[in-house]
Amino acid sequence: MIRNASSSPPVVGVIGLGIMGEPMARNLLRAGFPLVVWNRTAARADALVADGAQRASSPREVAARAAVTITILSDTPDVAEVYRREPDGVLAAAAPGKVFVDMSTIAPRAARELAAEAAARGAALLDAPVSGGDVGAREGTLSIMVGGDADALARARPVLEALGTRITHVGSNGAGQVVKACNQIVVGLTLEALGEALVLGSKAGVDPRAIVEALGGGLAASRVLEVRGEQLLARDFAPGFKLDLHAKDLGIVLEEARELGVPLPGAALVAELFAAERERGRGDADNSTVVRALEALAEHEIPRVP
Ligand code: NAP
Numbered sequence: 500m501i502r503n504a505s506s507s508p509p510v511v512g513v514i515g516l517g518i519m520g521e522p523m524a525r526n527l528l529r530a531g532f533p534l535v536v537w538n539r540t541a542a543r544a545d546a547l548v549a550d551g552a553q554r555a556s557s558p559r560e561v562a563a564r565a566a567v568t569i570t571i572l573s574d575t576p577d578v579a580e581v582y583r584r585e586p587d588g589v590l591a592a593a594a595p596g597k598v599f600v601d602m603s604t605i606a607p608r609a610a611r612e613l614a615a616e617a618a619a620r621g622a623a624l625l626d627a628p629v630s631g632g633d634v635g636a637r638e639g640t641l642s643i644m645v646g647g648d649a650d651a652l653a654r655a656r657p658v659l660e661a662l663g664t665r666i667t668h669v670g671s672n673g674a675g676q677v678v679k680a681c682n683q684i685v686v687g688l689t690l691e692a693l694g695e696a697l698v699l700g701s702k703a704g705v706d707p708r709a710i711v712e713a714l715g716g717g718l719a720a721s722r723v724l725e726v727r728g729e730q731l732l733a734r735d736f737a738p739g740f741k742l743d744l745h746a747k748d749l750g751i752v753l754e755e756a757r758e759l760g761v762p763l764p765g766a767a768l769v770a771e772l773f774a775a776e777r778e779r780g781r782g783d784a785d786n787s788t789v790v791r792a793l794e795a796l797a798e799h800e801i802p803r804v805p
Pocket of ligand 1: 748
């Protein structure tokens with residue numbers, strides 16, 4: 500961590516200790532930041548508290564105690580609630596010098612509105628959604644796309660450097676969420692393409708592992724294939740990134756696209772395949788379960804490769 504030798508690290512808060520938030524909080528502890536945490540389901544904070552984090556009793560308490568407060572929650576209404584709830588939401592502790600960093604994936608418009616509310620109280624709010632999945636969260640190798648004030652980012656940067664290897668300032672408030680929407684188009688379509696390839700190839704009788712290995716060495720190689728290839732071969736659909744959350748993201752993508760008059764036929768197709776999987780009760784499965792929607796269409800299951 501880069502900091503002045505004479506200064507102690509700032510207190511950092513983390514609100515939301517799910518698949519992403521818990522390992523991110525752990526990386527902050529490991530980097531030496533004093534950590535204050537809050538999670539709606541309190542028991543999910545127990546292991547971190549045992550390892551040295553302090554437990555707060557509300558989002559407001561986290562934000563009051565921390566110089567930099569990170570939120571990493573499910574969806575737009577959840578983030579709005581945690582910031583605005585009375586009397587103990589994050590915004591209740593907003594004051595000059597405070598930096599809030601929302602790393603959840605939410606609608607760009609909501610990100611802009613929350614940032615304006617924080618600014619009205621003298622605080623800065625950055626939208627800083629992430630890509631890299633649960634693996635990137637554990638390894639501290641996330642790509643973080645930041646929208647908002649450059650000075651606030653400069654203050655948050657040492658904290659973000661404990662979480663990710665690429666921190667890109669992509670524009671003003673909301674721009675981080677726009678870039679994350681772009682990211683989710685590419686990840687969704689890549690998974691769908693991978694599913695099509697594996698269904699076709701294996702129905703033709705080729706070993707799925709041979710397909711994955713060959714594709715991984717050529718132009719079809721991708722980080723998605725690298726991270727999810729083995730799990731797909733093992734037919735392991737434990738999340739990872741829940742289908743419900745990626746479906747939520749494609750909702751954000753398509754709403755933004757409608758507002759801007761941008762047709763996105765590929766994203767719309769993936770959203771429909773996700774809807775089919777949700778209908779089968781697989782909303783809590785990994786988003787790679789989209790391959791099972793394609794299997795159903797082809798009446799063919801990709802064989803499990805041990
Ligand atoms: P998750 O495992 O489902 O965790 C969600 C977290 O949000 C939990 O701590 C949950 O608390 C909290 N939460 C949800 N609604 C809440 C509310 N109304 N009030 C208070 N707390 C609430 O999800 P995740 O995978 O960590 O994802 C978190 C965010 O990161 C999402 O926006 C997702 O799109 C994004 N993201 C995820 C991945 C990934 O690979 N998983 C990758 C990039 C970005 P409880 O424990 O009480 O339920």
